[in-house]
Amino acid sequence: MRHEATAVDRLPAVAFTDAATAAGNAPSILNTQPWLWRVHPERLDLFATRSRQLTAGDPQGRQLMLSCGAALHHARIALAADGWSAHVARLPEANDPDLLATLVMHDRTPVTMEALRLAHAIRIRHTDRRPVSERSIPEAGLRAIAAAACAEGSLHILSSDNVADLGSAAGRAATMEAGDPQIAAELTYWTGRARLSGAGLPDSVLPEHPTQTTVPSRDFGRPGTLPVGAGHDRAAVYALLFGDGDGPQDWLRAGEALSAAWLTATTIGVSVVPLCGVVEVAATWHTLRHLLAGLGHPYLALRLGIADPEQHGPPPRTPRLAVTQVIDTSAVPSDQL
Numbered sequence: 001m002r003h004e005a006t007a008v009d010r011l012p013a014v015a016f017t018d019a020a021t022a023a024g025n026a027p028s029i030l031n032t033q034p035w036l037w038r039v040h041p042e043r044l045d046l047f048a049t050r051s052r053q054l055t056a057g058d059p060q061g062r063q064l065m066l067s068c069g070a071a072l073h074h075a076r077i078a079l080a081a082d083g084w085s086a087h088v089a090r091l092p093e094a095n096d097p098d099l100l101a102t103l104v105m106h107d108r109t110p111v112t113m114e115a116l117r118l119a120h121a122i123r124i125r126h127t128d129r130r131p132v133s134e135r136s137i138p139e140a141g142l143r144a145i146a147a148a149a150c151a152e153g154s155l156h157i158l159s160s161d162n163v164a165d166l167g168s169a170a171g172r173a174a175t176m177e178a179g180d181p182q183i184a185a186e187l188t189y190w191t192g193r194a195r196l197s198g199a200g201l202p203d204s205v206l207p208e209h210p211t212q213t214t215v216p217s218r219d220f221g222r223p224g225t226l227p228v229g230a231g232h233d234r235a236a237v238y239a240l241l242f243g244d245g246d247g248p249q250d251w252l253r254a255g256e257a258l259s260a261a262w263l264t265a266t267t268i269g270v271s272v273v274p275l276c277g278v279v280e281v282a283a284t285w286h287t288l289r290h291l292l293a294g295l296g297h298p299y300l301a302l303r304l305g306i307a308d309p310e311q312h313g314p315p316p317r318t319p320r321l322a323v324t325q326v327i328d329t330s331a332v333p334s335d336q337l
Contacts, residue, residue, distance in 0.1 A: 010082075011041075011336050011337075012041065012042060012084075012105045013039055013040070013041050013329070013332045013336045013337055014336070014337060015079060015082050015084055015105075016037075016039045016040075016043075016044040016079075016103070017039050017327065017329060017332075017337065018078060018082065019044065019075040019076075019078040019079045019082070019103075020037035020039065020044060020075060020326070020327045021078075021323060021327065022074055022075065022077075022078035022119070022122055023035075023037065023071040023072070023074040023075040023078065024071075024320050024321070024323070024326055024327075025074060025122050025123065025125065025320070026067070026070040026071035026073075026074045026122075026259060027067070027070055027125070027127060027258070027259075027262065027274065028067035028070070028071070029054060029057075029058060029063035029064065029066070029067050029276055030054065030186075030187075030190040030191070030200060030201060031190070031199055031200050031201050031318045031319070032052040032053070032054065032064075032067065032190065032199055032200070033049075033052065033067070033198075033199055033320070033321050033326060034048060034049045034050075034052040034053055034064045034067055034068060035047065035048065035049055035067070035068045035071050035100075035326060036048075036049050036326055036327075036328060037075075037326060037327045037328065038328045038331065039327065039328065039329045039331065039332050040331045040332065041331070041332055041333070041336055042104065042105070043102055043103060043104045043105075044075070044086075044102070044103040045099060045101070045102050045103075046068060046071065046072055046075075046099075046100045046101040046102075046103075047098050047099055047100060048061070048064060048065070048068055048097075048098045048100055050064075050098065052064075052196070052199070054186050054190075055186075056180065056182035056183045056185070056186050057177070057183045057186055057187075057280050058280060061248070061251075062251050062279065062280075062299065063276055063279075063280070065100070065248055065251035065252045065254075065255060066251055066252075066254055066255040066258060066299060066300060067255060068100050068252060068255060069100075069251065069252040069253060069254060069255015069256045069257075069258065069259070070255040070256070070258050070259040070262075071255075071259075072088070072100070072101050072252065072255065072256055072259075073152065073255070073256040073257075073258075073259035073260055073263075074122055074259055074263075075103065076088065076103070076256075077115060077118045077119055077122060077259075077263065078119055078122065079103070080109070080111070080112070080115040080118075080119075081111060081115040081116050081118070081119035082111075083108055083109060083110070083111045084105055084106075084107075084108065084109065085105075085106040085107050085108075085109040086103040086104060086105055086106055087103070087104045087105075087106050088101055088102070088103050089101065089102045089104075090249055090252055090253070091248060091249050091252070097248065100248075100252055101252070117267050118263045118264070118267065120267075121263040121264075121266035121267050122263065124266060125262060125263060125266045126314050126315065126317050126318075127205070127272070127273060127274075127315075127318070128271050128273070128307055128311075128314055128315055129205070129206070129207055129211065129217055129226070129273055129315075130207060130211060130226065130228050130229070130231075130308065130311050130315070131211050131212055131213060131228070131229070131231040131232055131233040131236075131308060132231075132233045132235060132236050132271055132303075132305025132306055132307060132308055133231070133235065133305065133306045133307065133308040133309065133310075134231070134234065134235050135235060135306040136235050136306075137235075137237055137270055137304060137305065137306060141265075141268045141270055142157065142237065142304075144264055144268065145261050145264050145265050145268075145270065145304065146239075146261075147264075148260040148261050148263070148264035149241065149257045149258070149260055149261035150257075151257075151260060152253060152256040152257035152259075152260045153241060153242075153243050153253050153254050153256065153257030153299075154241070154242050154243055154257070154295070154296060155239050155240070155241055155242075155257065155261060155302075156239060156240045156242055156292060156295060157237060157238075157239045158237075158238045158239060158240065158291065162238075162291050163214060163215065163238045164214075165287065165291055166215050166238055166278065166288070166291065166301060167214050167215040167216065168287075169278050169284040169287040169288065170215045170216045170217075170275060170277065170278040170284070170301070171216045172281075172283070172284055173277045173278045173280065173281040173283075173284040174216050174218065174219050174277055176281050176283070176284075177219075177277055177280070177281065178219060178221075184221060187220055187221055188221060191203075191206065191220050191221075191222070196321075197319075197321075198319045198320055198321040198322055198325070199319065199320075199321055200318075200319075201220070201224075201318060202224075202316075202318070202319065203224040203225045203226075204224065204225055204226060204315065204316045205224065205226055205315050205316060205317075205318055206220055206223070206224020206225070206226055207223070207224055207226050207228045208223050208224060208225055208226055208227055208228055209223055209228055211228055211233075212230075212231065212232040212233070213232070213233045213236070213303075214232075214233060214234070214236065214238075215236075215238060215275060215301070215303065217273065217275065217303075218275070218276065218277050226315050227311075229308065229310055229311060231308050231310070233303065233305055235305060235306070236303050236304060236305040237303075237304040237305065238301065238302065238303055238304070239301070239302045239304060240288060240291065240292060240298050240299075240300070240301055240302070241254050241257055241258060241261075241298070241299045241300040241301075241302065242254075242292055242295055242296040242297055242298050242299060243296050243297060243299065244296050244297070245297065246297040250297070250299070251299060254299040254300065258274070258300060258302075261302070265304065269306060269307070270304055270305065270306060271303075271304070271305050271306065271307045272302055272303070272304055273302070273303040274300055274301070274302055275300070275301040275302065275303060276300065276301075278301050279298060279299065279300055279301065285298060288301065
């Protein structure tokens with residue numbers, strides 16, 4: 001039986017299913033969880049779920065691919081923590097753009113402490129939209145986060161002058177999105193009571209009033225119930241995920257870099273908040289590209305900081321879809337699960 005199996009004799013399909021389950025904890029745009037895992041006896045396939053794409057706010061699918069890339073990296077970490085190395089083929093079928101990745105077991109591998117730390121971070125990672133504390137992130141911590149991201153993609157830490165430009169761009173993007181009725185309707189759906197059960201953002205994770213931040217965060221159109229103190233995020237650090245190209249595979253890899261940076265940040269007590277709106281508006285996307293000064297194409301802005309201890313712990317975690325909605329094991333014989 002499955003519960004009696006040791007790590008050595010566990011079948012690949014079991015490890016794949018567990019990895020896909022862990023990947024369900026990955027961050028996603030508005031907590032849409034736009035992925036589907038299909039487990040086979042010898043491989044694990046990751047598909048995009050277009051029915052959970054934000055067609056108004058993310059028509060190109062950039063944020064969808066970032067979300068799925070984060071889930072892919074989570075699955076890779078879960079496999080590594082289970083003692084498996086896997087070969088990953090990204091966008092393996094040109095005639096099936098929704099097949100984002102295929103993972104095939106390569107070999108058993110020793111479990112490292114780093115893999116175990118990151119796997120633990122998967123279980124406790126969360127998004128805290130409240131202002132961070134006045135404590136600065138230690139330089140060693142910033143280097144560790146940047147190194148983790150750069151192992152999968154590229155991360156650029158912004159200077160104070162660039163942060164001011166990012167703040168202006170984010171404010172402009174928020175104004176433009178607030179005036180778009182289709183984007184407003186999407187936000188209302190994914191944050192309202194009619195949202196898909198197990199997905200979206202409940203009131204409990206949305207600030208009760210606008211936060212005092214250097215760079216404006218997304219305006220959800222209404223207050224939540226998450227208590228917010230009087231702090232200001234003056235000690236926050238802002239960064240841009242970026243890369244050489246601006247296509248689906250680039251976005252997928254950027255999502256893996258996001259996961260790597262976020263999980264590493266979680267292990268050292270650093271809070272991460274993705275700032276998507278400034279990337280979703282074409283005019284402000286070009287502003288971000290200018291901030292990169294020729295380094296590449298921007299994919300996502302991030303706020304990094306030490307959580308404020310006066311906030312009395314992390315906010316509630318966002319809900320998750322039922323396993324049957326995001327994992328399909330129908331191709332696996334029952335005696336292999």
